[in-house]
Amino acid sequence: MAGAPPRPEPAPVRRLTTITDVALAAGTLVFFVAVAQATGVHSRSQGLTPLGPWQGTIQLGLFLGALLLVRRRWPMTVLLLSVCGMFAYHALAGILSPAGWIWPVAVAYFTAATTPRVRWAAAVGVAQLVHSAIDARVILDKNLIRYVIHVAGEGLLLAALIAAGLTYAAATRRRERMREMDGRARAAEERPRVSHEVHDAVAHTLAVVGVQLNVAADALDEGDPAAAATALRLAKDVRNRAMADLRSLNTTLREDSGGTAPHPDLAGLGTLVADARAAGLEVTLDERGDPAAVPAMPAIAVYESSRSRSPTRSSTRTRAGPR
Structure with a gap:
């Protein structure tokens, strides 16, 4: 039996989803720019010269934030583009910033971890984590403890994001199963009542049709074809109404509404x-x-x-x- 198509979400849920995505996009932009400027952004090509927020930081924040607006539709694409944006920010522009690699794309990692492609998300995270450790080797020469904290913190954050995504996905599937089980239980409770209604409808129809057929037979025996025709028409009308009622009741007995249409005749x-x-x-x-x-x-x-x-x-x- 083919599965029923997914039901569209109610309008309040869609509005809340949109508001949430916009808030996450705005928060990513503001938080990333604030942390990057607070920790210091420098240019490698210009002898570690301090850079202002408009020299790559705000642009990357806008890019990361805009991607979050479509994260639910294309989670893996958003993750890959976000990671590529981080690579471009640090490598192509020659920027050195201790602001971090994983947390600016935390929402993208969490969203990707809720999908069946969680292993790919983890692989991308490990690759980014390795590159982060290599990129932060400048810190290693100056402060070993800070370097260890930087790498370990990024690794723990990545693990926490993947675990949170897996937990959220499991909880969502569990809620869906519970709703499905509740629906089946309600349908099972409804079927006996509908079965009684079907029985009553069939019994009533047969009784009425039987009476009218007897009337028609008696009328023919008495030489009154008009009365017989009237009785037969009444029997046919009762039969047609009963068939419509039975089709309506039959939709309740089916497990889904996808195959309740009567077979074409x-x-x-x-x-x-x-x-x-x-x-x-x-x-x-x-x-x-x-x-x-x-x-x-x-x-x-x-x-x-x-x-x-x-x-x-x-x-x-x-x-x-x-x-």
Whole structure:
């Protein structure tokens, strides 16, 4: 059975998601620029000359923040672009900053860790961590303890982000399973009631139809065809209403709403003919008798047979009951 398509999120949830992403983007920009300037940004190519915030720092902060706006749709792409931005910031611009490598892209790592590609996210993080350790070798020459704290801190932060993402993903899957189990339990509780309604509807229909058939038989015996025709029409109306009620009740008994539509029968021939004519075919539909009087299986067979035929000229004839 095909799974049901995911339901769209309610409008309040979508608004909260948008507000959260915008807040994270703005926070990343402000926090990254503040920490980078507080710890000192220097240019390697200019003899460790201090650089202002507009000499690469704000630009990178804007880039990292803008990527977070689409992190839910393309988590791995956002992570890779964020890491590439960090590499470009430190390498291509010749910038030396002890502001860190992992934490500026912390949100991207967390988001990627919630996806099935968490191993790729971890591999990217390890590669970035190794490059961070190599890039910070200048600190190693001056202060070994600071270098160890820098590398260990980056490693612990990466591990914490991956673990947090995995935990969040597991909790989300658990909530979804619980909701699914609750839905199945409610459906299971509902089925007995619906089954009773189906039984009552069938019993009532058979009783009414049986009475009207007896009335029609007695009327024919008494030589009153008008009364017999009236009784038969009433029996047919009751049968049609009962079929509609049974189709409605049947949707509740199904596990999902994706396959609750009744199988096409003679009632769908009109749509089938219209589609064929729209495609340029010359189709003739010749109906004789009452299609509602045709049993279900022959009606379905006629529909399927008509649908499978695709000549340049098709003639579909349906005969039901007396002419």
